[in-house]
Amino acid sequence: MRDYDVIIVGAGAAGLMCAMEAGKRGRTVLIVDQGKKTAGKIRISGGGRCNFTNIHMHPKDYISENPRFAYSALKRYGVRDFIDLVESYNIAYHEKNLGQLFCDVSSFEIIDMLMDECHDAGVEVMTEVKAENTRKEGDNFIFETSEGSFTCRSLVIATGGPSIPKMGSSGYAYQVAKRYTLNVIAHRAGLVPLTFDAETSEKFKGLAGISQEVEVTTSNPYGGKKAKKTFREALLFTHKGLSGPAVLQISSYWREGNEVIINFTPDIDILEHLKKHRESDPKLGVGTVLSYVLPKRLAAAITADLGLVTKIADMSNKNLERIAGAVNACVVIPNGTEGYKTAEVALGGVDTKEISSKTFEANKVAGLYFIGECLDVTGHLGGFNFQWAWASGHAAGQYV
Numbered sequence: 415m416r417d418y419d420v421i422i423v424g425a426g427a428a429g430l431m432c433a434m435e436a437g438k439r440g441r442t443v444l445i446v447d448q449g450k451k452t453a454g455k456i457r458i459s460g461g462g463r464c465n466f467t468n469i470h471m472h473p474k475d476y477i478s479e480n481p482r483f484a485y486s487a488l489k490r491y492g493v494r495d496f497i498d499l500v501e502s503y504n505i506a507y508h509e510k511n512l513g514q515l516f517c518d519v520s521s522f523e524i525i526d527m528l529m530d531e532c533h534d535a536g537v538e539v540m541t542e543v544k545a546e547n548t549r550k551e552g553d554n555f556i557f558e559t560s561e562g563s564f565t566c567r568s569l570v571i572a573t574g575g576p577s578i579p580k581m582g583s584s585g586y587a588y589q590v591a592k593r594y595t596l597n598v599i600a601h602r603a604g605l606v607p608l609t610f611d612a613e614t615s616e617k618f619k620g621l622a623g624i625s626q627e628v629e630v631t632t633s634n635p636y637g638g639k640k641a642k643k644t645f646r647e648a649l650l651f652t653h654k655g656l657s658g659p660a661v662l663q664i665s666s667y668w669r670e671g672n673e674v675i676i677n678f679t680p681d682i683d684i685l686e687h688l689k690k691h692r693e694s695d696p697k698l699g700v701g702t703v704l705s706y707v708l709p710k711r712l713a714a715a716i717t718a719d720l721g722l723v724t725k726i727a728d729m730s731n732k733n734l735e736r737i738a739g740a741v742n743a744c745v746v747i748p749n750g751t752e753g754y755k756t757a758e759v760a761l762g763g764v765d766t767k768e769i770s771s772k773t774f775e776a777n778k779v780a781g782l783y784f785i786g787e788c789l790d791v792t793g794h795l796g797g798f799n800f801q802w803a804w805a806s807g808h809a810a811g812q813y814v
Contacts, residue, residue, distance in 0.1 A: 417442075418565070418566045420442070420566055420570065421444045423557075424574060424786070425446070426456070426574055427528075428807040432808070434534075435811025436811045436814050445532070447582070452529065455578065456528075456800075457525060465796060466507075466517070467497065471493045471513075471801050476792065477791075478790050483766040483791060487774075487802075491805040505519075505524070512796055513796070543560060554566065571788060572785050575588075575762075576601070577758060588788070594776065596764060597764075599790040601761060602760070602762060604665060605665060605758035605759050608661055608752075609655040610746070618651060621715055624650070624651045624709045630645055631643065632674045647663065648660060656674075666759075674747070676743075678742070682707050684741040685735060685742075687707060691703045699726065722736070759792050760792075761792045764788055764790060775810075783810045787803070
């Protein structure tokens with residue numbers, strides 16, 4: 415059996431960061447991945463340009479049953495630290511909306527940077543290796559794989575969660591945690607499109623492809639009894655339900671059976687808009703008046719659903735209020751999500767109360783570490799999850 419100081423399972427963002435940091439400390443490091451290539455999620459992120467961090471990063475942008483766990487690592491390795499690394503490789507980047515940073519050219523620049531750092535630190539990388547079993551004997555771990563067995567003093571699990579399975583993700587980390595009697599918080603798909611039942615789908619029939627900046631609100635299960643969570647970004651109608659940044663964000667808070675409230679014109683009081691045009695343009699149809707501030711198909715769908723397709727001059731205040739409610743506070747109850755197939759992350763995971771926030775070592779099992787998405791720490795959309803990968807990987811890399 416070949417022996418290493420550190421074996422890291424999962425050659426994604428967190429695993430590669432941990433590997434290069436451990437290698438810089440003179441540790442002998444092996445990183446293995448079951449995929450044909452490393453860094454699958456980095457490769458496809460941001461439409462191929464990798465939204466690698468967010469300049470507005472704050473620990474409050476992370477969801478966890480143990481919300482303060484992430485603070486230490488995010489403070490020790492912040493946004494500026496990763497930007498400095500990117501700039502040292504002369505990788506051009508730009509800020510999109512809401513502080514999101516993307517490569518100008520390609521996500522492969524980030525991958526190449528990480529792989530170069532690993533190479534320079536003497537890290538050995540093996541792909542197409544299936545992890546089969548792990549056990550601890552004394553101070554060492556025996557790591558059994560499809561390519562033989564290896565030993566190490568520090569075993570790092572960086573395999574993420576089961577989101578986007580086509581990229582090789584799985585629940586392997588949860589299996590390892592349970593094998594060593596660590597608690598695992600129930601996991602579910604996050605940052606994922608919401609779906610409708612047949613009745614709601616019929617209501618929004620013909621709107622697929624329409625995008626609109628909105629405010630979406632739902633109950634916040636991580637807050638108090640009446641806590642709400644609201645995001646303002648773009649919403650996209652799909653053939654199955656709703657997507658777009660605003661919906662992906664709210665999906666991490668939404669729970670089955672709960673309402674999602676959509677304000678299609680967050681800067682416009684629709685009741686006042688309608689009353690104004692009833693006075694100035696009485697001959698116009700109410701759908702036409704709505705189409706001044708909404709996509710035409712959406713305006714038509716709202717008025718048709720309410721059965722209010724007539725001249726605005728003939729509309730009572732009560733009916734104008736009904737329309738305004740359907741625009742400024744449209745209530746929908748999704749019947750589910752598209753699941754892990756399209757989810758960008760998995761919520762839940764290895765309970766952070768079982769893990770040191772300083773070293774990322776399991777409290778019960780010396781030498782066993784968990785980093786990245788497999789932990790019960792999930793960021794908002796927009797580069798926050800990559801920053802968590804960099805920060806948690808960097809932290810563990812100082813101690814393995």
